[in-house]
Amino acid sequence: MADETSPGEENSAARAAHRLSTAKYIExxxxxxxMQSECPSSGGGGGEIPPECPMHQSxxxxxxxxxxxxxxxxxxxxFDQPFPLDQGRETSSIPRHGTGKNWVYPSEQMFWxxxxxxxxxxxxxxxxVTPQSISEIIKIHNFNNEKAWxxxxxxxxxYDEECGxxxxxxxxxxxxxxxxxxxxxxxxxxxPKPFDRHDWIVNRCGTEVRYILDYYxxxxxxxxxxxxxxxxxxxxxxxxxxxxxxxxxxxxAPTVATFLFEYPMIPKGMDPVEVSRTEGNDNHS
Numbered sequence: 001m002a003d004e005t006s007p008g009e010e011n012s013a014a015r016a017a018h019r020l021s022t023a024k025y026i027e028x029x030x031x032x033x034x035m036q037s038e039c040p041s042s043g044g045g046g047g048e049i050p051p052e053c054p055m056h057q058s059x060x061x062x063x064x065x066x067x068x069x070x071x072x073x074x075x076x077x078x079f080d081q082p083f084p085l086d087q088g089r090e091t092s093s094i095p096r097h098g099t100g101k102n103w104v105y106p107s108e109q110m111f112w113x114x115x116x117x118x119x120x121x122x123x124x125x126x127x128x129v130t131p132q133s134i135s136e137i138i139k140i141h142n143f144n145n146e147k148a149w150x151x152x153x154x155x156x157x158x159y160d161e162e163c164g165x166x167x168x169x170x171x172x173x174x175x176x177x178x179x180x181x182x183x184x185x186x187x188x189x190x191x192p193k194p195f196d197r198h199d200w201i202v203n204r205c206g207t208e209v210r211y212i213l214d215y216y217x218x219x220x221x222x223x224x225x226x227x228x229x230x231x232x233x234x235x236x237x238x239x240x241x242x243x244x245x246x247x248x249x250x251x252x253a254p255t256v257a258t259f260l261f262e263y264p265m266i267p268k269g270m271d272p273v274e275v276s277r278t279e280g281n282d283n284h285s
Contacts, residue, residue: 021133021136021137021140022140022217022226022227023217024128024129024133024137025136025137025140025141025227026195026196026215026217026227027115027120028111028114028115028137028141029141029173029195029196029215030175030195030196031114031115031117031118031120032106032111032114032173033173033174033175033196033197033198034118034173034175034176073089073106073107073110074109074110074113075087075107075109075110076109076113077109078112078113078116081112081122082122082126082129083130083131084131085107085108085109085112085131085134086107086108086109086135087107087108087109088107089104089105089106089107089110090104090105090138090142091103091104091105092104092105092142092145092146092149093146093149094145094146094149094168095165095166095167095168096167096168097167097168097169097203098167098169103168105138105141105142105145106138106141107138108134108135108137108138111134111137111138111141112134140227144215144227144229147229148198148200148213148229148231149168151229151231152166152200152202152211152231153166155211155231155232155233155243155247156202156204158243158246159204162204162205163204163205163207165205166202166203166204166205167202167203168200168201168202168203169201169202169203169208170200170201171198171199171200171201172198172199173196173197173198174197174198174199175195175196175197177197178193178194178197179194179197179212179214181212181214181230181232182194182197182214182230191216192216192217192218194214194215194216194230195215195216195217196214196215197212197213197214197215198212198213198215199211199212199213199234200213209233209236209237209240210233210234210236211231211232211233211234212230212231212232212233212234213229213230213231214229214230215227215228215229216228216229216230232244232247
């Protein structure tokens with residue numbers, strides 16, 4: 001008699017595979033963010049420049065893209081790569097300021113190369129590294145970026161009348177710079193440290209606004225979406241401070257908030273404190 005697998009066992013296996021892909025995505029994203037944060041835009045400024053930065057390469061024409069602080073796309077397969085990877089790049093829904101086009105996500109090959117640049121060796125986990133797992137990593141990466149942009153658009157709804165077309169100017173990974181809010185949550189709320197941080201610069205019809213994105217691996221067992229992104233405008237201006245206050249009131253005292261100001265849609269679901277109350281009680285202590 002052939003072995004039969006119950007639906008519950010299949011779901012558990014699928015969850016385990018997804019968690020493995022999420023863990024590998026986290027490793028890959030952090031590798032790319034560290035590349036963004038460690039490589040200066042030029043060779044000047046003093047200090048030691050990491051050897052993987054493009055100014056150490058033999059090709060002196062290889063310069064960083066000022067919008068994402070990354071070298072030109074490296075689509076060349078590694079010499080010891082065990083299988084070919086897709087070099088196709090998916091176009092996002094995120095408009096790229098000043099180009100009339102949308103941002104394009106990295107390919108599977110680009111992700112692989114970013115990880116190997118930071119010292120990752122696929123042989124250390126060769127049983128888990130497959131073309132399917134790399135493809136899953138890309139799907140998770142793209143999904144999280146779309147989720148983050150959607151959250152930014154909810155914040156930008158406060159300015160819908162004056163600007164209906166916010167666009168992403170540039171972004172930079174800052175995995176070693178913990179934001180003040182993340183430091184507060186880890187110190188006083190026992191929240192895990194974010195595995196990554198990005199700063200996204202959004203053009204609001206002529207005004208540049210900086211958003212902070214903290215990435216948390218919350219590891220919810222009953223959810224396919226186990227990466228939580230806390231998105232909010234940096235308090236660089238009075239308007240950003242006002243927006244943060246509005247959202248705080250709308251989340252915590254909506255009855256009072258409705259008497260204070262009109263509001264569109266509320267940025268939701270990305271506040272680590274709120275998520276831990278509603279979804280994570282059974283999964284994260």
